[in-house]
Amino acid sequence: MGLRETKKQRTRKHISDLARDLFIERGYANVTVAEIAEKAEVAVTTLFNYFPTKESIIFDREDDIDSEIIDCIRNRKKGQSILDSLHEYFLASNLINPPNKKVFSEFIKLLRSSPELSTYFRGIWGKYESTLAKEIRNDSGTNKIESECMAKLILEGVSFACNSASPRDALNLTFKVLKNGWNK
Known part of the structure; x- marks a missing residue:
C-alpha cells in the first residue's frame, strides 16, 4: 500500500x-x-x-469485515469446512476479542442507546448475511434458502456471543450446535 x-x-x-x-x-x-x-x-x-x-x-471497518468473511471461506485450509473456517475467523476477530474491552462495552451500549445506530448496524449485519449466504451457496452448492438460513444462524450466533458475558464460550457453543445439531 x-x-x-x-x-x-x-x-x-x-x-x-x-x-x-x-x-x-x-x-x-x-x-x-x-x-x-x-x-x-x-x-x-x-x-x-x-x-x-x-x-x-463509527463503523470504519464495515467493508473490511464483509471482505474478510468472503476471504475466510475462499482461503480456508484444504479440507476445512465452511463452519470450521468461520468459527476460527470469529474466534480471532475483534468482535470476540476486542483490543479494549471497556471501549467495546461502551460502544455496544452506544449502539443500544441510539435508534439510528441500531438501525444502521442491523443494515450492516443484513449486508453481512447476504454476503455470507451468497458465498456459502457458491462454495457449497446449497440452495438459496438453506444458504440464507445458515448465514442468518451463524451471524445471529456471533451477535449473541458478542453480547454474552463469556463471548468465547458462547461462540464455541454456537458453532458446536450449528455443526452437530441440537437434538433435545
Whole structure:
C-alpha cells in the first residue's frame, strides 16, 4: 500500500475513533458532524468523502469485515469446512476479542442507546448475511434458502456471543450446535 493510501486509512480511523469517543461521552444525538470534523481537523466535505452518513462514521471497518468473511471461506485450509473456517475467523476477530474491552462495552451500549445506530448496524449485519449466504451457496452448492438460513444462524450466533458475558464460550457453543445439531 502506498503512502497516500496509508494516510487515508489513518485519517479515516482517526475520524472514526474520535467520533466514537464523542458519541460515547455525550450521546449520539448530541454530537454534530461539524463538531467531529472540527475536532478531527478536517473539513465537513472531507469527512463526507470518508463516510457517507453520520451513522457510518463509527463503523470504519464495515467493508473490511464483509471482505474478510468472503476471504475466510475462499482461503480456508484444504479440507476445512465452511463452519470450521468461520468459527476460527470469529474466534480471532475483534468482535470476540476486542483490543479494549471497556471501549467495546461502551460502544455496544452506544449502539443500544441510539435508534439510528441500531438501525444502521442491523443494515450492516443484513449486508453481512447476504454476503455470507451468497458465498456459502457458491462454495457449497446449497440452495438459496438453506444458504440464507445458515448465514442468518451463524451471524445471529456471533451477535449473541458478542453480547454474552463469556463471548468465547458462547461462540464455541454456537458453532458446536450449528455443526452437530441440537437434538433435545
